[in-house]
Amino acid sequence: MTMKRREFLTTSAGGAAALTVLRGKAWGQAKPVKVGYTLSGTGPYSVGAGITQGPNYTLWQEQVNAKGGLLVKGEGRRPIEFISIDDRSEHETAVRFYEKLMTDDKVDLILPPWGTAMNFAVAPVANKYGYPMLGPTAVSNKLKELSLPYFYALLAQPDPIMEAFVGLLKDLKAQGKISKIGLAYVNDLFGIELYNSATPHLKQAGLDVVDTKSYPLGAKDLSPILKGFKAAGADVFLGLTYPPDNILATTQAKEVDWNPAVFLTAVGTAFPFYRDRFKGADGVMGIAGWNPKVKIAGAREYFDAHVKKHQKEPDRWASAFAYASLQILERCVGEVGLDRKKIKEMLDSTEFQTVGGPIKFVKGMNVSTPGMVGQWQKGEFEILWPKSRATGTPVVPKPAWA
Amino acid sequence: MALVAAPEILSPYYRSLALAILADVALAVSWAFFSGPSRYLSLATGAFFGAGAYVTAIAGARLPWPLPVLGGALIGCAMALVVGALALRLRGPYFAVFTFGLAELAKHSLIWYETGVTGTVGRLILAPPGPWTLYYTVLCLAGLAVLTALLLRRSRWGYALAGIGADEERAETLGIDTTRVKIGTFALSAAFMGAVGAAMAPRWTYLDPQVFNPFVSFQTVIMALLGGATTVAGPIIGAVFLGLASEILLLKFRYFYMLGLGLTLIVVVLALPSGLSGLAARLRASPSPLPRPQP
Numbered sequence: 018m019t020m021k022r023r024e025f026l027t028t029s030a031g032g033a034a035a036l037t038v039l040r041g042k043a044w045g046q047a048k049p050v051k052v053g054y055t056l057s058g059t060g061p062y063s064v065g066a067g068i069t070q071g072p073n074y075t076l077w078q079e080q081v082n083a084k085g086g087l088l089v090k091g092e093g094r095r096p097i098e099f100i101s102i103d104d105r106s107e108h109e110t111a112v113r114f115y116e117k118l119m120t121d122d123k124v125d126l127i128l129p130p131w132g133t134a135m136n137f138a139v140a141p142v143a144n145k146y147g148y149p150m151l152g153p154t155a156v157s158n159k160l161k162e163l164s165l166p167y168f169y170a171l172l173a174q175p176d177p178i179m180e181a182f183v184g185l186l187k188d189l190k191a192q193g194k195i196s197k198i199g200l201a202y203v204n205d206l207f208g209i210e211l212y213n214s215a216t217p218h219l220k221q222a223g224l225d226v227v228d229t230k231s232y233p234l235g236a237k238d239l240s241p242i243l244k245g246f247k248a249a250g251a252d253v254f255l256g257l258t259y260p261p262d263n264i265l266a267t268t269q270a271k272e273v274d275w276n277p278a279v280f281l282t283a284v285g286t287a288f289p290f291y292r293d294r295f296k297g298a299d300g301v302m303g304i305a306g307w308n309p310k311v312k313i314a315g316a317r318e319y320f321d322a323h324v325k326k327h328q329k330e331p332d333r334w335a336s337a338f339a340y341a342s343l344q345i346l347e348r349c350v351g352e353v354g355l356d357r358k359k360i361k362e363m364l365d366s367t368e369f370q371t372v373g374g375p376i377k378f379v380k381g382m383n384v385s386t387p388g389m390v391g392q393w394q395k396g397e398f399e400i401l402w403p404k405s406r407a408t409g410t411p412v413v414p415k416p417a418w419a
Numbered sequence: 420m421a422l423v424a425a426p427e428i429l430s431p432y433y434r435s436l437a438l439a440i441l442a443d444v445a446l447a448v449s450w451a452f453f454s455g456p457s458r459y460l461s462l463a464t465g466a467f468f469g470a471g472a473y474v475t476a477i478a479g480a481r482l483p484w485p486l487p488v489l490g491g492a493l494i495g496c497a498m499a500l501v502v503g504a505l506a507l508r509l510r511g512p513y514f515a516v517f518t519f520g521l522a523e524l525a526k527h528s529l530i531w532y533e534t535g536v537t538g539t540v541g542r543l544i545l546a547p548p549g550p551w552t553l554y555y556t557v558l559c560l561a562g563l564a565v566l567t568a569l570l571l572r573r574s575r576w577g578y579a580l581a582g583i584g585a586d587e588e589r590a591e592t593l594g595i596d597t598t599r600v601k602i603g604t605f606a607l608s609a610a611f612m613g614a615v616g617a618a619m620a621p622r623w624t625y626l627d628p629q630v631f632n633p634f635v636s637f638q639t640v641i642m643a644l645l646g647g648a649t650t651v652a653g654p655i656i657g658a659v660f661l662g663l664a665s666e667i668l669l670l671k672f673r674y675f676y677m678l679g680l681g682l683t684l685i686v687v688v689l690a691l692p693s694g695l696s697g698l699a700a701r702l703r704a705s706p707s708p709l710p711r712p713q714p
Contacts, residue, residue, distance in 0.1 A: 059677060103673055108623040109439055110669075117432035137543070137625030159543055163624070204530050206541035206627055213538065233530060234629075 049098035050087050050355065052078075053118030054128035057135075060106025064260070066131035068288060069154055072327045073339040074099070074128060077347075079326065087347060090354035104130055108138040115139050119146040125355045126346060133157050133207065140168040149361050151342035153335050158210050161382070169364060169381045171338040171373070175207070177388035178304055179214035182281065185302075185390050185402040185411065186253065187222040194413045195253050195278050197227045199246030201266070202257035205234045211257040211283060227251050236262055240269045247275040252414075260285030263303075267295055271418040278414035287333035287391060287398055298393040300415025305391025305400050307337035307373055310408040319372040333391060333398035341371030422558060431550065438554050438622075440662035442615050445561040446635070447642040447654035449611035452568040453604045454640075455648040456577065458584040462636040463502065463518035466525045467495040467609040469631035471616025473529065476542040476626040484548045485556055488617045495613020496606045498525075503602035510587075519633065526631035533628070540627055547621030556618045564611050568651045571604070580604055645687055647694025656695045 054074065056066040078097045081087050086094035100122055104111035111130050118124045119142070129152040130139055136155035143150040144165040151169045158175055160168070173181075189195045200215065202208040208231070219226055227249040230242045239262065246254060254277045256266050263285035270280065279302060285291055286303020295301070309320035319340060323331045331337060346360075348369060353359035368377040368385070377385045389406055391398040399409025422437070429437065446464060454461050471491030479487045498521075506517045533540045547553075571577040579600045582590035591597050620626055638661075646657025664683060668676035691698050 058673070101673075103669060103676075105669075109619070112622055113432060113435040113439060116435050120431045134541075134623075134625055134627065134629075138623040141547075141624050157541075159541065159625070162543055162545070204534055204540065206539070209534060209538070209540050231534065233527060 047086060047093065047095040049096045050089065050126070050350075051098050051100060051122065051124040052126045052128060053100040053115075053122060053124035055102045055104035055111050055114045055118075055130050057106040057131055058103035062106040062130075062132050062135065065154065068290075068332055069335045070128075070131050070339050072323065072329070072331070073336060073343065074101075076323055076326050077340060077343040080322065081347065088351040090350070090352055092354070100124060104135070108135065111135055112138050112142055115142045119143070119148055126350075126357075128343075129153070129155070136160075136168075137163070140165050143167055147357050147361075149346075149357060149364055151345060151364075153339040153342050157206060158214075159206075161380075164380075166381070167361060169342075169378050169383070171342055171376065171383045171386070172306065172335055173386050173388040174382065175210040176214045178283075179211060179218050179388070181388035181390050181402050182255070183215070183218040183222050183224070186219075186224055186255075186279070186281075188402075189279065189411065189413055190222075190224060197225050197249070197251045198253040198255050199242075199249060199251035199277075200226050200229045200255045200257075201239070201242050201246075202229075202231050203234055203236075203259050203262055204231045205259065207259065207284070208257045215255070215257070232262065234259065234262075236265070238269075239266050240273050243270050243273050243275055246277075247273060252277050253279040254281065256280075256282040258283045258285065260288070260291075264291070264294065267291075267298070267301065276415065276417055280415055281390070284334075286393075289330045289332065292393050292396065292398070296419035297396060299395070299419060300392065300412055302390055302392045302401070302411075303398075304334055305389040305398055306334040306386065307331075308333050308391070308398050308400060308408060310397065311374070311400070311406070313372060313374050314370070315372045337371075337373040338386075341369075341373040341376060344371045345369045345376065434550060434554055436662070436666060438550075438557055440659055441554075441557045441561045442619050443638070443642055443658040443662055444655050445557065445564045445611055445615045446639045447646070447658040448561070448564040448568050448651070449608040449615075450639045451643040451648045451654040452564075452571050452651075453580075453608040455643070455650075455653075456581040456584045457601060457604065459507065459601070459605075460512075460515040460640070461518045461605070461608075462515050462633070462640070463499075463521045463609070464612050464639040465632050465635035466518075466522040467498060467612035468616035468619075468635050469522065469628075470494045470498055470525060471613030471618075472620035472626060472630050473542075473616075474613070475617045475620040476544055479544050479621065480546060484552060485618075488556060488560075488614050491617025492610040492614040495609040495611070495616075498613075499606040499609030500602060503605045507598065507601045507605065519636065522631045522633055522636065526628045529628045529631070542626050544621050544624055544626065547624070553618060553621060557615065560611060560614050560618060565651065565655065567607065567611075572651060576600060576604070641684065645684065645694055647696035649693070650696045650700075652699075653694045653696035656699075660695060 056071050057063045078099060082096050086096040088094050102114045104114060118127060127143060127148045127150060129136055129150050131154050133155045136152045140150055144167040149167050153171045155170050156172050156174055160170055202212040228246055232239060263282045281302040283304050286301060287305055292298045309317050349360045349363045353363050364378055368375055375385045376383050387403050389400050390402040391400050394409055394412060400406050401411045450464055474490040474494055475487040478490055502521060506514055509517055530540060579595045582595060583597050587597060642657040642661050643654040645661060647653030665680055668679045672679060
């Protein structure tokens with residue numbers, strides 16, 4: 018029985034390989050560069066994967082192939098061919114498929130899956146087979162504990178994010194615009210890590226937290242928390258949220274008729290669909306990383322190309338960093354070829370110019386991008402903090418709910 | 420034999436596929452040796468599996484392999500004893516609903532504990548055992564589960580369980596200690612589920628309470644029913660069939676595999692009420708009165 022199964026699978030794999038060859042021929046002489054990844058097409062991770070990573074992967078492939086392919090040092094341009102699979106939001110499936118990509122399909126490069134937990138699961142496999150993996154959607158203080166030399170994180174991690182949050186709040190307090198904070202966080206790794214970072218920063222900044230509440234992932238009603246904050250006289254809502262509870266908190270804040278001077282939430286706020294859902298969401302603040310107004314070469318072009326290809330805007334936090342990770346890989350391959358050890362050496366030693374700004378890795382962590390806070394203002398997510406990155410100034414108190 | 424030698428000749432991917440399928444075999448077989456004859460539909464597989472996985476996450480770094488697996492078995496067993504004492508008085512859908520709630524209860528208790536006591540949620544498994552070690556561990560578990568199912572079938576205990584499934588009052592009247600038989604078998608099946616969870620956890624490096632996944636519970640039921648829950652071969656066939664079918668559909672038809680899988684399941688359930696193993700038995704037992712399709 019084992020033999021039969023193996024035969025069957027080998028035949029399937031053979032078929033896939035034949036297809037690859039045919040596709041390669043269609044491109045002309047150059048052998049394609051095989052790039053493998055899994056993204057969640059189904060299951061809970063599919064929303065984020067479909068907003069932040071998938072569109073950027075396909076945009077980059079189209080752009081590079083339009084130029085004649087990926088420039089490989091010493092070989093000229095070779096078309097990019099993706100081998101991608103839906104990991105069904107299952108860690109086991111993702112681990113297995115990355116093993117397949119690296120040992121069976123023998124891809125030249127890999128791109129990461131979506132989300133922190135998925136990156137945790139796959140990064141050790143990538144490390145084992147010596148494939149550099151640049152994760153644009155992995156945020157956790159625990160990434161450092163893993164110490165995997167082939168893993169690189171592009172986003173600002175929880176501590177820098179909280180530094181930015183508290184930096185802005187402290188500044189607003191000094192101006193006399195706010196005084197009391199109501200803090201709520203989701204009881205999941207991300208929310209808890211943000212909360213653990215927030216506490217010392219808030220204390221140090223002398224900010225007054227009148228109430229702190231946590232809630233489980235998948236909470237269906239946050240109105241008691243919001244009502245409590247309102248009754249306690251809080252004029253800042255600091256919500257360390259995931260997208261579903263972020264949407265819920267925003268909807269319910271309006272329902273309980275609470276419009277604090279600052280409404281600051283975490284993940285999801287930077288998605289264009291958040292803005293569209295809340296009629297502009299004017300005045301709502303959240304984690305930011307990027308917008309098309311930043312003074313970075315290529316930023317506006319990236320935005321326009323993304324809108325043109327996908328008829329939707331990139332999100333204002335991680336999207337540009339997903340694209341930046343591809344720019345980084347592109348540059349490495351152009352300068353050192355497809356030798357993954359050399360790519361790693363270059364990743365460790367180079368400062369890269371990307372649509373997300375300069376990026377430099379130290380021990381696999383991007384040290385060039387600070388945590389940022391943004392605010393929806395007339396349709397754009399303006400970056401408010403840190404001031405060195407700002408594209409706008411805070412509107413406080415926020416306008417009434419639309 | 421082929422399965423024992425498998426890691427020597429298989430590439431890492433096929434080894435992983437075999438590992439995942441063996442884990443499903445162990446889950447489906449251990450589910451079926453309780454739920455099949457007793458007709459108590461348990462949806463607690465995800466809870467026992469998750470608890471076992473957490474044992475590895477918490478104690479894996481301190482205990483040499485395979486002690487975490489043993490720990491997983493013990494915790495699964497202990498949970499089942501408590502739950503069984505409470506819930507096995509419930510019948511039919513009530514028992515199913517209760518066991519389904521167990522995974523959620525375990526998940527939220529764990530979140531409460533982790534946030535309250537350790538101050539974080541999510542754990543890293545930093546020094547996982549090698550892939551071959553995991554493979555053989557799961558192979559052993561699958562083998563043991565099958566052996567247990569075979570022994571159980573032929574034992575007085577197994578007949579008692581089947582008697583409970585046929586008519587619980589009658590079984591009790593006939594002098595069977597129904598509570599003991601039910602809880603004992605339930606705990607034994609949970610021990611396997613916990614052990615499988617503990618053995619699979621190192622694959623994912625990172626674990627958080629989302630590992631208490633109701634999907635595991637449903638998938639186990641589907642695999643067992645697909646193959647035929649009242650036989651020993653049935654759940655094995657179901658797990659292997661579903662594992663291979665979903666993998667092939669996923670690889671070849673990325674956008675249609677859910678549809679394909681759904682259709683396959685509907686067809687099998689409609690056409691083969693006693694599962695795939697029932698089909699085999701039917702073909703063997705009597706020449707079909709209907710004309711067989713010509714090859």
